[in-house]
Amino acid sequence: MIKLLLFAQFRDQIGKQEMQFPIEGKTVKELKEILKESYSFDELDSVMVAINEEFVTDQEIIREGDIIALIPPVSGG
Amino acid sequence: MIKLLLFAQFRDQIGKQEMQFPIEGKTVKELKEILKESYSFDELDSVMVAINEEFVTDQEIIREGDIIALIPPVSGG
Amino acid sequence: MNYQITKDPIKIENVVQKVVQREAGAITTFIGTVRELTHGRRTLYLEYEAYESMALKKLEQIGKEIAEKWPDTKTAITHRIGRLEITDIAVVIAVSTPHRAESYEANRYAIERIKEIVPIWKKEHWEDGEEWVGNQLGTREYTDGKPGEEDLHD
Amino acid sequence: MNYQITKDPIKIENVVQKVVQREAGAITTFIGTVRELTHGRRTLYLEYEAYESMALKKLEQIGKEIAEKWPDTKTAITHRIGRLEITDIAVVIAVSTPHRAESYEANRYAIERIKEIVPIWKKEHWEDGEEWVGNQLGTREYTDGKPGEEDLHD
Structure with a gap:
């Protein structure tokens, strides 16, 4: 299982801060597709993904125990 | 009479903050020459002159009651 | 502790103190403060949220990038989260350098990078609604999923 | 009171407070602080002196120049005089603008102009002597007796 952290609009949309998924072995791209289909997440194209607090590309393969975070466009400062 | 204010190295050199001069009607350039001869002020070429708190050129004519200041290169900030 | 995410009001002097050399x-x-009007719309207040552990890492990374680009530089950044009212301070970036030109450049670099890579988000609350503010640098996709330094701009 | 010459330690927050909008x-x-080493020489302490009434006028003038070049800008400047120790704050310039790019530019303009036209002088005290510091921008003469904006440079 991996843990998916949600922030900002995604947390508001789903109503919780984190979710669990059995998606070890899949790529970040595949995770995004699952999220689009199952949870009607829009705007995933402009969303970055972090694994264990580092930005990764769509090709990155997800491993057991990873902490994944969806990072919508940031607006700090 | 006019009042001449001295700052920084000029005040240190003369040992006082101000002097009085009967130089109404003369130009700033003439004042500088007097200062060079009578007080061996050096470095007057890089010194600016203010009359009544505004920078003036060497051609400015000094008037009765003016407050003149020698402004050596500034180093604030 | 040169990089901090905090729920409390930020004291400018404290951040500056960390970079005095x-x-x-x-x-x-x-000093980023909460502005009342954005594109003519009146903000009532803001809410800032962070992915705290990662945000701290990214602030540290920015400090390292600055130290590489401008040697003998010290950087400190504190970002506030939670509810902020108009004129409240959201972020303070302090940079010290031997010479002033670099200090302005390095500081500017820090705020641009914060707006690129630090996972902090703000939600604007208006009289008639609320919204998570997207990338204020303009909509764009990161083709490889990562914002690079070449993405830096005004 | 956005422009001040003071003998007391400068509180950064107080200067910033004047420009919050x-x-x-x-x-x-x-924030200009007293540096220990200049060209490899060790400073023990500094003494700043000002032609106060004129210095205030010139600081105000700088504020007006900034407001003309960058509309909707607010500027506040406090300069300390008297004896200052290493790391003491000599000057604080605060500039607020609607957008950040202008804020850096306007602030930079202010410090460059201070070093051009504001009658404040510093005397460096070393172990083996003391000296009034001349124009740090390099020796040059003002051909018409006035420093102009065109004299601005790094």
Whole structure:
């Protein structure tokens, strides 16, 4: 299982801060597709993904125990 | 009479903050020459002159009651 | 502790104190405050949220990038989260350098990078609604999923 | 009272407070501190002196120049005089603008102009002597007796 952290609009949309998924072995791209289909997440194209607090590309393969975070466009400062 | 204010190295050199001069009607350039001869002020070429708190050129004519200041290169900030 | 995410009001002096150096004569700060009007719309208040552990890492990374680009530089950044009212301070960036030109450049670099890579988000609350603010640098996709330094712009 | 010459330690927050605006989201400050080493020589302490009434006028003038070049800008400057130790704050410049790029530019303009036209002088005290510091921008003469804006440079 991996843990998916949600922030900002995604947390508001789903109503919780984190979710669990059995998606070890899949790529970040595949995770995004699952999220689009199952949870009607829009705007995933402009969303970055972090694994264990580092930005990764769509090709990155997800491993057991990873902490994944969806990072919508940031607006700090 | 006019009042001449001295700052920084000029005040240190003369040992006082101000002097009085009967130089109404003369130009700033003439004042500088007097200062060079009578007080061996050096470095007057890089010194600016203010009359009544505004920078003036060497051609400015000094008037009765003016407050003149020698402004050596500034180093604030 | 040069990088902090906090729920409390930020004291500018505290952030500046972290970068004071005997060798450095120039310190610049950038202070981001909550503006009332954005594109003519009146903000009532803001809410900031962070992915805290990652945000701290990314702030540290920015400090390292600055130290590489401008040697003998010290950087400190504190970002506030939670509810902020108009004119409240959201972020303070302090940079000290031996010479002033670099201090302005390095400081500017820090705020641009924060807006690129630090996972902090703000939600604007207006009289008639609320919204998570997207990338204020303009909509764009990161083709490889990562924002690079070449993405830096005004 | 946005412009001040003072013998007391400068509180950064106080200077910043003068430029906070509901309409402005960006405040930059420049904080000039006393550096220990200049060209390899060790400074023990500094003494700053000002032609106070004229210095205040010139600081105000700088604020007006900034407001003309960058509309909706607010500027506040406090310069300390008297004896200052290493790392003491000599000057704080705070500039607020609606957008951050201008805030850095306007702030930079202020410090460059201070070093041009504000009658404040510093005397460096070393172990083996003391000296009034001349124009740090390099020796040059003002051909018409006045420093102009065109004299601005790094």
